[in-house]
Amino acid sequence: MYLEALALTQFRNFAQAKIEPGQTINLITGDNGSGKTSLLESIYCLGFGRSFRPGSYRQLIQHDQSRFTVFARVVEQSGQKHTVGYQRDDVGEVQLRIDSEKEKKFAALARMVPVQLMTPESTELVLGGPKQRRQFIDWGVFHVEHSFYSDWVNFSKILKQRNSLLKMRRFKNEHAYWDEQLASHGERIADYRESYIEGLSDYLSERLKTFLPQYEFTAVLKAGWDRSGTLLDALNKHQEQDLRYGHTTVGPHKAELRIQANGDDVKNILSRGQLKLLVAALKLVQGEYLQRQTGVQCIYLVDDIAAELDEHSQKKFCDALMASNSQVFVSAIDVGILAELFSSADIKMFHVEHGTVKEQ
Numbered sequence: 001m002y003l004e005a006l007a008l009t010q011f012r013n014f015a016q017a018k019i020e021p022g023q024t025i026n027l028i029t030g031d032n033g034s035g036k037t038s039l040l041e042s043i044y045c046l047g048f049g050r051s052f053r054p055g056s057y058r059q060l061i062q063h064d065q066s067r068f069t070v071f072a073r074v075v076e077q078s079g080q081k082h083t084v085g086y087q088r089d090d091v092g093e094v095q096l097r098i099d100s101e102k103e104k105k106f107a108a109l110a111r112m113v114p115v116q117l118m119t120p121e122s123t124e125l126v127l128g129g130p131k132q133r134r135q136f137i138d139w140g141v142f143h144v145e146h147s148f149y150s151d152w153v154n155f156s157k158i159l160k161q162r163n164s165l166l167k168m169r170r171f172k173n174e175h176a177y178w179d180e181q182l183a184s185h186g187e188r189i190a191d192y193r194e195s196y197i198e199g200l201s202d203y204l205s206e207r208l209k210t211f212l213p214q215y216e217f218t219a220v221l222k223a224g225w226d227r228s229g230t231l232l233d234a235l236n237k238h239q240e241q242d243l244r245y246g247h248t249t250v251g252p253h254k255a256e257l258r259i260q261a262n263g264d265d266v267k268n269i270l271s272r273g274q275l276k277l278l279v280a281a282l283k284l285v286q287g288e289y290l291q292r293q294t295g296v297q298c299i300y301l302v303d304d305i306a307a308e309l310d311e312h313s314q315k316k317f318c319d320a321l322m323a324s325n326s327q328v329f330v331s332a333i334d335v336g337i338l339a340e341l342f343s344s345a346d347i348k349m350f351h352v353e354h355g356t357v358k359e360q
Helices: 036-048 106-111 120-127 130-144 148-166 169-212 231-237 239-245 272-294 310-323
Strands: 004-011 015-020 024-027 066-073 081-087 094-098 101-103 114-118 218-221 256-263 299-303 328-333 347-353 356-359
Touching: 004 036, 015 036, 015 218, 015 356, 024 239, 024 299, 036 066, 036 081, 036 106, 036 299, 036 328, 066 106, 081 106, 081 347, 094 106, 101 106, 106 130, 114 272, 120 272, 130 148, 130 169, 130 272, 148 169, 169 218, 169 231, 169 272, 169 310, 231 239, 231 347, 272 310, 310 328
Parallel strands: 024 328, 024 347, 114 299, 299 328
Antiparallel strands: 004 015, 004 066, 066 081, 081 094, 094 101, 218 256, 347 356
């Protein structure tokens, strides 16, 4: 999967911009504030429906305008082409199109544009809370196991309903039905996640032997309850605790992925540069696993590749990106050492300045 064309209208500081990216490495240069990160952000929006930067969606709309549009022509591995479009206005109304037809569910668009992102803030995947690691797992499961999405949507709706009941005096009379439904979807979600991490582990171990050979890594998934019993048993056991706190305290929404290096939490033992390499390995392996399982290649977005990586680590990362045979977009202030690091690849270069993009 790759983007053959990308067009932005009234997105951030771009009134209009069009590029025809290459199938492999695309280098995007420009001064700070020129819009190179915004270019990556527009692609990310096609895959996630939101920005990776903090702030409201309204900040994506160019100043004094009422909406933004991101359009792309996507090419599958088979060579089949599709057009996709994503528009959002200043009151939050969203319009999605696939091959000129209106689409109601963003999941359909997300499947067509699988995106992996690396920024200097991506280390929050391991430094931040469990929610970010759950999202990491669920991205992979969503793209590999298509039936997961239905269970995840239904579980989320029922969880919201159960939490509302927990704050009402009717809970003890009405919870049985909701608990059974929650447990049914929750068990399947846990099974999907467990199977995914098991399949990913061998690939991750091999990648980390190259990136960080001085450490032995383990990744353990905690389901969110003691899986020696059923989720329904756990919900019944924790009912009084749930009533006391006013929310559901066990289930897949409490799952955690614990990553250790040499038996210690990676947060305690790895430097910032090493953490970035660890996250790079996680993202690369996730893309590799997606391709092996489905034949679909994801698109890699890398913002400020040099941040916190020495030249040796940059070379490892760049070699791995080239070996993925995926479409890659890399931003930097100038080409610098990147031309040498990607010298064996077919490179396209673009320069961003004052909201305009020019191929070089």
